Amino acid sequence: MRDTELLIPASSLEVLKTAVLYGADAVYIGGEMYGLRAKARNFSVEDMKEGIRFAHEKGVKVYVTANIVAHNDDLEGIREYFRQLREMGPDALIISDPGVFMIAKEECPEIERHISTQANSTNYATYNFWYEQGASRVVAARELSLKELADIRKHIPADMEIEAFVHGAMCISHSGRCLLSNYFTGRNANMGACTHPCRWKYYVMEESRPGEYLPVEENERGTYIFNSKDLCMIEHIPDLLGAGVDSLKIEGRMKTALYVAAVTRTYRRAIDDYKKSPELYEKNLDYYRDEIAKCTYRQFTTGFYYGKTDENSQIYDANTYIKEYTYIGIIQEVDEKGWCKIYQRNKFCVGETIEVMIPDGSNLSLKVLAMEDGDREPVTSAPHPKQEIWINFGKALNEGYLLRRKE
Numbered sequence: 001m002r003d004t005e006l007l008i009p010a011s012s013l014e015v016l017k018t019a020v021l022y023g024a025d026a027v028y029i030g031g032e033m034y035g036l037r038a039k040a041r042n043f044s045v046e047d048m049k050e051g052i053r054f055a056h057e058k059g060v061k062v063y064v065t066a067n068i069v070a071h072n073d074d075l076e077g078i079r080e081y082f083r084q085l086r087e088m089g090p091d092a093l094i095i096s097d098p099g100v101f102m103i104a105k106e107e108c109p110e111i112e113r114h115i116s117t118q119a120n121s122t123n124y125a126t127y128n129f130w131y132e133q134g135a136s137r138v139v140a141a142r143e144l145s146l147k148e149l150a151d152i153r154k155h156i157p158a159d160m161e162i163e164a165f166v167h168g169a170m171c172i173s174h175s176g177r178c179l180l181s182n183y184f185t186g187r188n189a190n191m192g193a194c195t196h197p198c199r200w201k202y203y204v205m206e207e208s209r210p211g212e213y214l215p216v217e218e219n220e221r222g223t224y225i226f227n228s229k230d231l232c233m234i235e236h237i238p239d240l241l242g243a244g245v246d247s248l249k250i251e252g253r254m255k256t257a258l259y260v261a262a263v264t265r266t267y268r269r270a271i272d273d274y275k276k277s278p279e280l281y282e283k284n285l286d287y288y289r290d291e292i293a294k295c296t297y298r299q300f301t302t303g304f305y306y307g308k309t310d311e312n313s314q315i316y317d318a319n320t321y322i323k324e325y326t327y328i329g330i331i332q333e334v335d336e337k338g339w340c341k342i343y344q345r346n347k348f349c350v351g352e353t354i355e356v357m358i359p360d361g362s363n364l365s366l367k368v369l370a371m372e373d374g375d376r377e378p379v380t381s382a383p384h385p386k387q388e389i390w391i392n393f394g395k396a397l398n399e400g401y402l403l404r405r406k407e
Helices: 013-021 045-057 072-088 098-107 124-133 146-154 180-185 234-242 257-276 278-283 285-292
Strands: 005-009 026-030 061-065 092-095 112-115 137-139 161-168 230-232 247-250 325-330 340-343 353-357 363-367 370-373 388-392 402-406
Touching: 005 013, 005 257, 013 026, 013 045, 013 257, 026 045, 045 061, 045 072, 072 098, 092 098, 098 112, 124 137, 124 146, 146 161, 146 234, 161 234, 161 257, 234 257, 234 278, 234 285, 247 257, 257 278, 257 285, 257 325, 257 353, 257 402, 278 285, 325 340
Parallel strands: 005 026, 005 247, 026 061, 061 092, 092 112, 112 137, 137 161, 161 247
Antiparallel strands: 161 230, 325 402, 340 388, 353 363, 353 402, 370 388
């Protein structure tokens, strides 16, 4: 069995630290330029330096995305950006454009180069091409089946790594190369500014009847004809590892720390359980399903991994997320009396029961016994977003633990 990596997205320094605490082997992040999540908070230069330092101290790798489809005007800026990154020392750059790849090779040859899913690598000849150019890893196109991935593994060098998405949102276009956003709104998905028009509601209009909208109805609200369910492979870890996948990648550089914590620790436990004993993994399948279902999601599919079947249909007829838990905050500090400081993300009150997420996969349900504001004055509720709050649970907890409340 190959040495499997769990690769987690991070939209900010706070989320990076959460991913590290909850079990990531590696984290991928974007700077303020040249990545495909321009609407994410992303990392300033200072935060990127701190994130790389923090992760490396914990033995966790950091990969930086630079996977736009570059135009002429981008190239000199990319060259300067890579010079900056060379000083920071990330473990790899994630790139899709061959020109950008060559600039990275020239400016920071000691940093590994990974080929983004945006490069649409669907066969072993392409993997071998990138290997000969100096890439150490290719992120598989999302259109590949497990059978195809296993065949790729047989035809590429042993030290060439395969990374594959195993959880999160799917794109309707070939590995995300989409023109809908640019067409409708002028915001280019391939430059990081996607407005997600595949999630919108559509009707059909016949050419000679302008203004008459003909619904393609699944229900009374119409249908979302481009909208995919979310990928989830938590029940299929053995098949992924058996196909020779080196890195199991979670999608979600727009997601919250709560989402990242829940997904990270669940996949971490599933991978570790399987490596200890396949029987242990099978025994805990209900636990993995239950914990993943506590994340915000759209309904699940296994994507293209097992081919197209009616049971595995990816199309989802609504844009509604399923949300069972509300994010309360992250413990920032614990004083000598065991009170926990957070910057609250959603309102809660004294007397409510809060669930504490422990990185090992367990949860603690604790009642809020008392609260104080930032001036250490007693309060009964926390109504203001990002308000500094001290909480007495009657039990000392650790910094970095996430708090959530069941809806």
